[in-house]
Amino acid sequence: MIGKSGIRIIYGDKPKQMVKELLEVIKPEEEIDKDALIGIKPNLVVAKPSSSGATTSPEIVAGLIEYLKAKGRNKIVIMEGSWVGDRTSEAFKVCGYEDLSEKYQVPLIDLQKDKFKTFAIDDLQINICDSVTKVEYLINIPVLKGHCQTNITCALKNMKGCIPNSEKRRFHTMGLHKPIAYLNKLVKQNLIIVDGLNGDLNFEEGGNPIQMNRIIAGKDPVLIDTYAAHLLGFNVNEVPYIGMAEGIGVGTTDLENADIVELNKDNGLRKLTPSRRVQQLSWHIVEDSACSACYGSLIYALERLDVKGILRNLEEKLYIGQGYKQKQYDGIGIGLCTSGFAKCVKGCPPKARDIVDYLESLL
Template sequence: MEKIAIKKIRNGNISEAIESAIELIGGLERFISQGDKVLIKPNLTTDKSHEFGVTTNPNVVEAIVYLARRAGAKDIVIGEGTMVGLNTADVFEALGYCDLAKRIGVSLVDLNTDEMKVVKIPNPRVIDSIHVPKTYLQSDVVVNVPLLKTHICAVATLSLKNMKGVIPQSDKRRLHALGVNDGIVDINKVLKQHLIIVDGVRGQEGLGPISGTPVDMNLIIAGTNPVSVDAVCAKIMDINPRNVLHIRGAAEAGLGTLDLRRMRICGEKIADVKRKFIKPPRQLRGVFDGIEPYVDGSACSGCVGAIGVALARMRDAGELRMIAEKFGKISLVAGHNTPTSVDRKNFCVTIGNCQAKQKGQLHIPDCPPSGFSIRDRIRNLLGLESLY
């Protein structure tokens, strides 16, 4: 029976909660032995601070480093490959991980640019092979440190989804184009994790994974099986794990169980810590002033996610207000199909290679284009210089 630990952080003592959670699932010696090389994989998908519930809290990672070192780990590496359009080294610096690494004596590795080995995926749903970083392959222990977050393309991003950060940006693009939920199932067939420590200090609801609303939970969730851990986390977020396609798909593929009756929940009770997280809007209609998005149905998760990232950052910077003042509205169109309902009276922007042959005043190519390139091209319409 799979053990999952839920611990409340008391008096701000993150390290104590992590150690207690690990003890409840068998103790640190179950996972780390003398001389082991340990890879810690946080969620650092972008350069936005943990204070917004976007990225893994560095205090959680630091506590894990000290516990791993105490257990005898010889070499500890923090590894991440950030989202398409960003440089991992810049993200490490912006989030304070460079200072952290120097202070506590660990290495940082950009998993996007590491030396790679092609690994075939058995019984693939959509992707039959991926490039896997040398750092991952040479690690004795992989500690996955995701957050409690909603996700515009996947409903929730937890431990299964966080493993997408292991593969390079070229494979991330393929994953989105072929189907992100089935792709997450595929990569988790070969990307194994030995210990999962979910950073539930501050999560995010709504327009996740980057532009939602922070949610203070003050929790640590620990386990070893990503399907079971994600099922418990989804329940804590008041989300049915069967409605999260990649969690359900991973269970169907035999990667773990999402049936709580087949788990032993240790520590806090789910009922005592759960909170209803606001789910992300899938179609983006009516979310952003000045923008009429047409991403219904045929747009892949890559384009939908990139558009969401771009528009949220533009909203926060006051740029959508400028669009409304200059154009009234802009129509954004993405996907294989162009809806007949597209308002052609608006200035029309087509996004992604699927829309390359469609009529629009501005086309933003790539598969998918990054949210940063979308923002820059629309900023240019306003006479503003590119930021990225």
């Protein structure tokens, strides 16, 4: 089992196999009693397939269920409450979870229809669905993606699906950040498995999926979200609920002392057809056999620079891909394969935050 400061990453384009390999390293069954009720909380915010960049891949959940059952952990439920404008029952159907439930005999719990209780913490009162409080081991499976109000959504914000619709509306009137932080003080995540396969560029409801070919696992939602923010090109202070959660003891933002291990390197294929927005950003890129994780980091970085209003100052093309290994150029290279370039952002793959910082220094 990994410790609280551990993060494990696996790359590829076969989610079911990837998550099993990841779990064999983490061995969560070592801390789960055989009779414990295990709750799986995906992100099914809307009724759209995971290829949209909005929702958790059912293949990841299938791999998780198969792994748990193979280890004799059979008391499993899948819980979710979609956003106020959508029905969870429709999301279960469209996103492939009805089929999962039938195949593996795992019940689906619609938290929009669940009863709830009120919990007090400091000066806040928060309503939490009853089914969530009955779970003995909670596995959170968020999607790594952008968000129109909070910049990113990952482990911490995905817990918002554990509250009734009326509470979701109230969270928005409270500015989202503080109640999200305090909700995570009340609801403990035992394991986080992040779907980083193809989260949306900047919108939680999908439409601009960016293929990143990765699954990330850890136990500290604050640490996971700190890592996620950097992957998408943000500093922690640009996602206020992360610092707030750290301040009340939910976890730590200390990535420097984190135990981060990549189990492999990305060699998966790029399968998604780029959206119009991704095509616009890719005008700045000259690619030769780039891995999806590296290319995805660059797209996120270019989006961040555009939002800041400085991408227009970039007059040079950016070179990326395995085709540039051991070659020397005067241009700007992205990733370890372009180490021979006069200017280069190293990393395999680099984080979008590192790319943003480097390009900002040139612009």
